[in-house]
Amino acid sequence: MRDVARRAGVSVKTVSNVVNDFPHVSTATKSRVLAAISELGYRMNFSARNLSLGRTGMITLAVPEMRLPYFAELSDEVIVAAAERGYTVLVERTGGLRERELEVLTSDRRRMTDGLIFSPLGLRPADAHRLEVDYPLVLLGERSLHGSVHHVAMGNVAGARAVTEHLLERGRRRVAVIGSYDARGAGAGSLRTQGFTEALAEAGIEHDPRRTGEAIEWTRATGAEAMRRVLDRGIGVDAVYGLNDVLALGAMRVLFERGLRVPEDVAVAGFDDIEEGRFSCPSLTTVQPGRTEIARTAVWLLVDRIARGEPAVAGGRELVVGPQIITRESTGGAVESA
Amino acid sequence: MRDVARRAGVSVKTVSNVVNDFPHVSTATKSRVLAAISELGYRMNFSARNLSLGRTGMITLAVPEMRLPYFAELSDEVIVAAAERGYTVLVERTGGLRERELEVLTSDRRRMTDGLIFSPLGLRPADAHRLEVDYPLVLLGERSLHGSVHHVAMGNVAGARAVTEHLLERGRRRVAVIGSYDARGAGAGSLRTQGFTEALAEAGIEHDPRRTGEAIEWTRATGAEAMRRVLDRGIGVDAVYGLNDVLALGAMRVLFERGLRVPEDVAVAGFDDIEEGRFSCPSLTTVQPGRTEIARTAVWLLVDRIARGEPAVAGGRELVVGPQIITRESTGGAVESA
DNA sequence: TTGTATGCGTTATCAG
DNA sequence: CTGATAACGCATACAA
Numbered sequence A, B: 001m002r003d004v005a006r007r008a009g010v011s012v013k014t015v016s017n018v019v020n021d022f023p024h025v026s027t028a029t030k031s032r033v034l035a036a037i038s039e040l041g042y043r044m045n046f047s048a049r050n051l052s053l054g055r056t057g058m059i060t061l062a063v064p065e066m067r068l069p070y071f072a073e074l075s076d077e078v079i080v081a082a083a084e085r086g087y088t089v090l091v092e093r094t095g096g097l098r099e100r101e102l103e104v105l106t107s108d109r110r111r112m113t114d115g116l117i118f119s120p121l122g123l124r125p126a127d128a129h130r131l132e133v134d135y136p137l138v139l140l141g142e143r144s145l146h147g148s149v150h151h152v153a154m155g156n157v158a159g160a161r162a163v164t165e166h167l168l169e170r171g172r173r174r175v176a177v178i179g180s181y182d183a184r185g186a187g188a189g190s191l192r193t194q195g196f197t198e199a200l201a202e203a204g205i206e207h208d209p210r211r212t213g214e215a216i217e218w219t220r221a222t223g224a225e226a227m228r229r230v231l232d233r234g235i236g237v238d239a240v241y242g243l244n245d246v247l248a249l250g251a252m253r254v255l256f257e258r259g260l261r262v263p264e265d266v267a268v269a270g271f272d273d274i275e276e277g278r279f280s281c282p283s284l285t286t287v288q289p290g291r292t293e294i295a296r297t298a299v300w301l302l303v304d305r306i307a308r309g310e311p312a313v314a315g316g317r318e319l320v321v322g323p324q325i326i327t328r329e330s331t332g333g334a335v336e337s338a
Numbered sequence C: 001t002t003g004t005a006t007g008c009g010t011t012a013t014c015a016g
Numbered sequence D: 001c002t003g004a005t006a007a008c009g010c011a012t013a014c015a016a
Helices: A002-008 A012-019 A027-040 A046-053 A069-084 A098-106 A125-131 A156-169 A188-202 A220-232 A245-257 A291-307 B002-008 B012-019 B027-040 B046-053 B069-084 B098-106 B125-131 B156-169 B188-202 B220-232 B245-257 B291-307
Strands: A058-063 A088-093 A116-118 A137-140 A150-154 A175-178 A239-242 A267-269 A286-288 A318-321 A324-326 B058-063 B088-093 B116-118 B137-140 B150-154 B175-178 B239-242 B267-269 B286-288 B318-321 B324-326
Touching (some): A012 A027, A046 B046, A058 A069, A058 A098, A069 B088, A098 A116, A116 A291, A137 A291, A156 A175, A156 A239, A175 A188, A175 A220, A291 A318, B069 B245, B069 B291, B116 B291, B156 B188, B156 B239, B156 B286, B156 B324, B175 B220, B175 B245, B220 B245, B239 B245, B291 B318
Parallel strands (some): A058 A116, A116 A137, A239 A267, B058 B088, B058 B116, B116 B137, B175 B239
Antiparallel strands (some): A286 A324, B286 B324
């Protein structure tokens, strides 16, 4: 930049003004500077700018794994939303492990960016105080672990309720649930289980715990295993609710292997509305949690907080995005959209 | 850091030495400095370090879209491999658009990181010279667009050949191909088409172009559309080769809708070995391109080049990772592993 | 082994 | 509207 200044016969400050498109620059000097810039092939040094500005124009997105379709699709949305606001996204992979999640919150690497959008999975309620960080933070995806942190939640309970009710309306009474009870009590698992339980209770149905297939990780493989365990107990099942779509798809795979027809013998529903479920055979009834809105809202909240330089621990807002049930072939096709 | 130095009664330099774990520091002063650091809650400023060092410890990964399972799984692997080498990954989303891809190569944002791992999709051979950049660059996934750039390729032709031969060995003769011919000639599409064509030719079979379903984008939806077009031409089809797995799964969905059984009526195979194909109904025969090895190799090549500060345009190496065919239910189950 | 001085490339301040 | 100069926080000679 100094070279450019010399070549254009102006000061460094003026070059900076031109580069940053500041208002008070005469057209003449501006074009002279621009000429010098292109002649010298000058490119700005971001590290220097970051140091001077105290900001980096990057935000961190911390998710369990990219290979989980929900997080892949979410990341896409976050990256797009961030780009709209002029931010680039640094991805941290936690594997859903509590250790790694705590590490991300305090790591040095995190400090390279202006803020964090964090989708915790392994964190327990007892870890809530660890979320009182001194940088902009927005939590994603489940119930607030800590009231003072911005948080964009999905309607886990409502969605789970609605989809369970849908199964019951289809005349199913022996509904298996695939996933984890998540005894920690704050995660999506327990909330979705809660919605499921509530719907059953309301219909006067008692859930037989033998129809619960637990799964710590939420993958197709663990969903399949959980489904096998339930079926192997020899208890009748006429519907399966997967706590998310990949679990449901894993379960569906096992039903296929055992020669059970979906939805004739067993209806299947999931949660997340990943694209895969629109093309599975049969296509999967699910809950659309409002992923796009969640991502956009999270980015906006974070960028706002960054812009106004607020301390992160001040008045966190909890925004809940409404879920929408999408009925497809796996429960017998469209009936209603609640 | 100055505060820490003052508090510990040493110089800034000494603090820096401690933080960076330099050898020649006495244990006494070291512990005194560490104490001061924790008392003051000091954290290093990365922007400053980056400015001084001229490196950032970040690399950029440019992919079309995260929601495409292949790239989601690839990203996961790259992130893990980068972490092993102490690097963090910044994700750029190109959408597979040529414009965006060219932009990524020269953008200011790119300059925030030490190097680029780039999976081009829209770039044409004519754009090859645009790859002569002055920073460490590693290309991913297809044939070399430019000889002087490091490049990790998969065995597209060999894999496509093998999987087509597998279909032919199963007695199929009317094989449809779903995807794009990619007339630009350098992309995975044309290479995989080439392998397909070669295998047919070797078996003395002439490919009827009416059995080609083109698709610019490679998604489940475009795969389904392409399959529909082929079937609607009324020409017989006893096998389908999707140029990648999501295309094949989209095609399989259409076969399902039309009441065609897989593999009895129509055998189906894909390319990529995404996890989804292991759990689809039926499970999908495919080509495992060596994703993990590709990601690891790319990261190592890039980090090496960064470490030794070589100009990017010097002697690019092309490494080809061998593909492996994986036979599953969609072609009638395991027969051989080539 | 540790301190001092200087540079990294930008932005901000405050004159002019 | 523009220029000189001081931060920004750390690393790296080189000196002690």
